Structure formats: C-alpha cells, structure tokens
Amino acid sequence: MEFVHKSVLLEETVDSLNVRPGGIYVDGTLGGGGHAYEVCRRLAGKGRFIGIDQDEEAINAATERLAEFGDMVTIVRSNYVLIEEILKSLDIHEVNGIMLDLGVSSHQLDTALRGFSYRADAPLDMRMDVRNELTAKDIVNTYDESELYRIIRDYGEDRFAKNIAKHIVQARADKQIETTLELSEIVKAAIPAKVRMTGGNPAKRTFQAIRIELNRELEVLDESIDTMIDLLAEGGRLSIITFHSLEDRIVKNRFKNNETPCTCPPEFPVCVCGKKSKGRVLTRKPTLPCENEIEENKRAKSAKLRVFEKAGK
Numbered sequence: 001m002e003f004v005h006k007s008v009l010l011e012e013t014v015d016s017l018n019v020r021p022g023g024i025y026v027d028g029t030l031g032g033g034g035h036a037y038e039v040c041r042r043l044a045g046k047g048r049f050i051g052i053d054q055d056e057e058a059i060n061a062a063t064e065r066l067a068e069f070g071d072m073v074t075i076v077r078s079n080y081v082l083i084e085e086i087l088k089s090l091d092i093h094e095v096n097g098i099m100l101d102l103g104v105s106s107h108q109l110d111t112a113l114r115g116f117s118y119r120a121d122a123p124l125d126m127r128m129d130v131r132n133e134l135t136a137k138d139i140v141n142t143y144d145e146s147e148l149y150r151i152i153r154d155y156g157e158d159r160f161a162k163n164i165a166k167h168i169v170q171a172r173a174d175k176q177i178e179t180t181l182e183l184s185e186i187v188k189a190a191i192p193a194k195v196r197m198t199g200g201n202p203a204k205r206t207f208q209a210i211r212i213e214l215n216r217e218l219e220v221l222d223e224s225i226d227t228m229i230d231l232l233a234e235g236g237r238l239s240i241i242t243f244h245s246l247e248d249r250i251v252k253n254r255f256k257n258n259e260t261p262c263t264c265p266p267e268f269p270v271c272v273c274g275k276k277s278k279g280r281v282l283t284r285k286p287t288l289p290c291e292n293e294i295e296e297n298k299r300a301k302s303a304k305l306r307v308f309e310k311a312g313k
Contacts, residue, residue: 007034008300009241012287013099014038016239016307021046023096026087028052028080028228031105033062039097040069050095051075052086054129058105079129081220084227094233101241102221103299104211112180116211118203121181126207128215136210140177145169155218155246156209164190164206183207208244218246225254229278232310237282239307248286248304255281255308279311 007013013035017025019042027036030051040049049072053059059077066073076086080100087095108116108128115125115136124137143151145165153161167190168177177183184203191202212218228238242248261275286304294301 006297006299007031008101008103008297008303009287009289009293009305010035010038012305013101013239013241014042016282016287016305017097017099017237018235019043020096024048024050024092024094025097026050026052026083026095026099028083028098028100028224029102030062030075031055031058031101033065035099035101036062036073037065039099040066040073043069043072045069045072047072048092049073050087050090050092052078052080052083054079055105055108056130057111079220081224083224084231087231093231094236095231096233096236097239098228098232098236099239099241100221102217102247103241103243103303115180116207118180118184118201118207121179124178124180124183126211126214134214136214137176137178139210139214140168140183141172151213152206152209154209155212156205157245158205158209160191160195160202166190180207212246218250221247222250222254225251226258229258229308229310232279234310234312236310237307238310239305241303241305242286243302243304248306251306255306258308277311279309282307282309 017039019025019039021044023043024047025039030036030053033051036049036051043049049069051062051073053062054077056077059075063075074090078086087093104116108114112120112122115122124135124140126136148165148168149161152158152164158164164187167186171177171186177186187203187206188196196202232238240251242251258278259281260277262271263273263275264271283306286306289300289303
C-alpha cells in the first residue's frame with residue numbers, strides 16, 4: 001500500500017520555522033515527508049535537513065520523496081526522544097529549526113494490519129515501531145483492571161473508563177482479545193446505549209489511550225521539549241503540531257516554563273533562583289487549520305500548532 005498522508009498545517013508550520021538557506025533543520029516525525037519536502041525546497045540547495053521517524057514504511061516513503069535533494073538530506077530511523085544523540089552522531093551541535101507533527105499518519109490509520117483503527121478488523125498491534133516487542137494485544141490482555149482504568153481515564157479521557165476496563169477484564173477471562181474489532185465491540189458493550197447513539201465511535205478514546213500507553217507518546221514528548229530547545233541556535237524555532245488536549249497541554253506548559261522559568265515567589269522584588277528565559281513563545285494562542293483545510297482533510301480538525309523561538313545568548 002502506498003504511503004499516503006496529507007500534511008496538516010503545511011504552510012503555517014514551515015512558515016513558522018523561518019527557513020533560511022544554509023540552515024540546519026530537523027523533522028522529528030518525518031512521516032511521508034510532506035513538511036520535509038517544503039523545508040528542503042526552501043533551503044534551495046544550501047543547508048542540511050535531518051528527518052527522524054520510527055516507522056520503516058514512513059522512512060521508505062520519505063526517502064523516495066526527498067531523493068531529489070541529494071546529500072543535503074539525512075534520514076534516521078529512530079525516536080525523536082534520542083534527537084541529541086542522533087545529532088551528535090552527525091557532528092551537529094545546534095540547529096536552526098525543529099518540527100514535530102504528533103498525529104498518527106493517514107497511512108497508519110488506513111493500513112488495517114497496523115491495528116490502529118477501530119473501523120477495520122486486524123490484529124491488535126498499534127506499534128509505531130514494529131521492532132518493539134510489546135503490542136496493544138499485550139496491554140489489553142495483561143494489564144490489570146486498575147491499570148486499564150488508569151490509561152483509559154487519563155489518556156482516553158473517557159468518563160466510562162471504569163466500566164470499559166471491567167468489561168475488558170471480563171471478556172479476556174473467557175479468551176484472549178486478539179483483534180481490533182473484538183476490542184471495539186467490548187468497548188461498545190460497556191457504553192450506555194443512549195451515549196452510543198451520539199458522539200462517534202465509542203471505541204475511539206480507548207484506542208487512543210492504548211496507543212499512547214504502548215508508544216509512550218506523552219512521556220517522549222514531555223522528555224524531549226527542553227532538549228530540543230537547548231539544541232536550537234540563536235533565533236532557532238521549535239514548531240509542534242498536536243492533535244489532542246493532553247499533548248497540547250504538555251507543549252503549552254513546557255514552552256511557558258522555558259519562557260518564564262523563574263520559581264521565585266511573586267512577592268520577591270528581584271529574582272534569586274537564577275533561572276533564565278531560553279526564549280519566547282510566538283503563539284500565545286495556537287494556530288488552527290482554516291475551514292478549507294478541514295473540509296479537505298477532516299483529520300486536521302483538532303490540529304494545533306505552537307511555536308517557540310530561542311533567545312540570543
């Protein structure tokens with residue numbers, strides 16, 4: 001299946017990086033290379049681009065898409081949480097821009113065998129990186145009821161999390177839960193009939209929760225932002241697209257803490273903690289997709305772009 005993914009907030013994100021020929025730019029979630037292609041085009045043959053992704057199919061697609069830019073492009077199969085190590089291995093110590101698109105790609109959702117979708121029957125997988133041993137099936141069948149409740153409540157933000165966890169544990173007592181549709185039906189049975197009639201597929205939040213837990217998505221994001229800001233050159237920018245409130249909250253708070261890190265009590269006349277601002281948030285309110293983009297790509301509806309600019313030394 002061809003790797004197809006429509007880049008969200010394409011112009012807005014690349015514009016936000018303020019791409020300058022001769023600069024060094026990184027895409028930590030390369031995907032099919034949509035944002036990357038536009039960055040490379042604006043570099044006009046002068047500079048360097050590094051693309052990082054865990055997904056082998058994304059790596060292959062992006063490699064083909066970016067081939068015309070030749071040696072200025074380096075593609076690494078890894079997790080962006082390792083960005084500092086990756087750049088050091090390339091003898092790069094600072095960059096002019098970093099971007100992340102935290103959405104699950106259209107290809108991953110539409111390829112049934114990847115197990116991300118609750119709409120098609122497939123093995124319960126959901127791994128961003130298929131080299132990892134743990135799968136969604138392992139989580140569903142081995143986590144105890146309290147752990148399942150926690151991730152569905154916290155990562156799925158589902159008010160029926162307790163009942164969903166209970167139904168999963170009851171169902172797997174008879175037989176292992178093997179497929180996406182099996183899990184989807186179990187979740188549906190745990191949701192009141194009146195609620196099932198509205199608000200889309202009731203399994204959506206549970207699938208999101210399991211995917212986030214499996215791939216450590218929020219932990220990786222939270223662990224990475226400070227490091228990425230430290231890697232920026234003076235005036236460099238970090239641009240992040242999120243797709244749900246949990247991600248957006250982490251980005252917003254991390255950006256704020258890097259802009260105003262002072263921990264002194266407000267009544268202190270001067271700062272004594274010694275923590276200095278690393279830069280400024282350029283998006284007081286996140287940039288949202290326009291109506292035309294949402295009409296063309298429904299998956300863009302929940303996207304939010306936030307941007308941080310590194311201060312001078």
